[in-house]
Amino acid sequence: MVSAHEESAPRVEPAVATRGLVKTYGRARVVDGIDLLVPRGSVYGFLGPNGSGKTTTIRMLLGLVGSDSGDIDILGRSIPAHASDVLSRVGSLVEGPAFHNHLTGRANLRRLDAVDDRADPRTCRERVDAALTRVGLLAAADKRFRAYSLGMRQRLAIAAALLAERDLLILDEPTNGLDPQGTREIRHLISALAAEGVTVLVSSHLLSEIEQVCTHLGVMRDGSLVAQGTVGEIRSLAPVQVRVTTTDAQHAARAAEILTSAGLAQVRDVDGAGAGVIATLGDARPEDLVTALVGAGVGVRGFEVVPPRLEDLFVSLTGEGFDVSR
Numbered sequence: 530m531v532s533a534h535e536e537s538a539p540r541v542e543p544a545v546a547t548r549g550l551v552k553t554y555g556r557a558r559v560v561d562g563i564d565l566l567v568p569r570g571s572v573y574g575f576l577g578p579n580g581s582g583k584t585t586t587i588r589m590l591l592g593l594v595g596s597d598s599g600d601i602d603i604l605g606r607s608i609p610a611h612a613s614d615v616l617s618r619v620g621s622l623v624e625g626p627a628f629h630n631h632l633t634g635r636a637n638l639r640r641l642d643a644v645d646d647r648a649d650p651r652t653c654r655e656r657v658d659a660a661l662t663r664v665g666l667l668a669a670a671d672k673r674f675r676a677y678s679l680g681m682r683q684r685l686a687i688a689a690a691l692l693a694e695r696d697l698l699i700l701d702e703p704t705n706g707l708d709p710q711g712t713r714e715i716r717h718l719i720s721a722l723a724a725e726g727v728t729v730l731v732s733s734h735l736l737s738e739i740e741q742v743c744t745h746l747g748v749m750r751d752g753s754l755v756a757q758g759t760v761g762e763i764r765s766l767a768p769v770q771v772r773v774t775t776t777d778a779q780h781a782a783r784a785a786e787i788l789t790s791a792g793l794a795q796v797r798d799v800d801g802a803g804a805g806v807i808a809t810l811g812d813a814r815p816e817d818l819v820t821a822l823v824g825a826g827v828g829v830r831g832f833e834v835v836p837p838r839l840e841d842l843f844v845s846l847t848g849e850g851f852d853v854s855r
């Protein structure tokens with residue numbers, strides 16, 4: 530695993546820590562020995578393509594499904610042994626609560642609050658209104674659920690997770706199926722909760738949807754955690770590239786040969802247009818490459834060192850098919 534945590538691990542006990550966590554279904558190891566580390570106060574983006582094992586991991590964290598082996602600590606207590614104490618401080622959105630279409634948002638939350646034996650019925654109204662306020666739904670609280678947009682439905686589900694005081698919120702793909710506006714609403718909500726001190730673990734198969742709000746990232750591929758660290762640490766793992774724009778396709782082909790012989794990896798056409806090449810810089814020095822290109826008579830129109838992009842790293846970590854942006 531590419532890990533940047535070891536050197537900078539916070540001294541406070543993490544919100545979530547797993548060691549060697551494994552889950553198999555039949556012969557498939559859908560979670561294959563992962564060491565998750567979600568620091569307190571972080572917004573941890575749990576990323577990976579569909580089917581990479583995110584939901585299964587989250588279900589194990591919440592005690593909804595047992596692991597085959599490995600340890601889980603949530604807020605410093607081991608799961609499932611201490612599930613009943615510790616999970617009351619954890620709000621989650623996994624399958625989403627069953628809301629009734631004909632009831633208002635407020636009435637739906639009151640129903641859910643009423644079935645929580647830890648909740649004092651005398652303070653139900655305050656709790657429900659506080660949760661609606663936190664997710665920005667107070668003004669729409671008396672609309673029926675059926676009239677809510679998808680984004681409002683997701684926010685109501687998060688409000689349900691916030692009816693009790695929470696130290697940790699675990700959200701499984703909260704932006705799935707939302708339009709850009711709904712996605713923005715969820716991002717703002719996550720930022721606001723983080724500002725209040727709630728640790729948030731949020732999964733997504735789309736880097737672009739959660740990258741802006743995350744302080745930390747963990748990347749899953751085929752059941753393994755292939756990278757984990759702060760966003761800055763992960764970004765520093767991304768490859769620096771060079772882009773050479775040439776006068777025509779023939780010169781681009783010559784540029785590709787020169788970059789390849791200089792030891793650059795992933796040399797390829799720029800957008801398939803044939804008038805330039807892009808490659809991973811690696812240990813090569815840009816000034817040497819410029820000298821080599823010009824010395825070989827390549828018609829160079831532009832030479833650019835492209836800063837590391839998280840998207841490129843995710844493509845290389847997770848392989849084809851990881852939809853990193855839209």
Ligand SMILES: Nc1ncnc2c1ncn2[C@@H]1O[C@H](COP(=O)(O)OP(=O)(O)OP(=O)(O)O)[C@@H](O)[C@H]1O
Nearest residue numbers: 554559577578579580581582583584585586702734
């Ligand atoms: N109850 C189950 N029985 C058998 N296989 C399962 C079960 N639950 C999940 N799987 C398989 O485990 C693998 C990981 O699924 P999981 O839902 O954890 O991935 P994911 O990263 O959350 O993807 P998605 O975003 O699509 O839910 C998939 O191949 C899935 O088919």
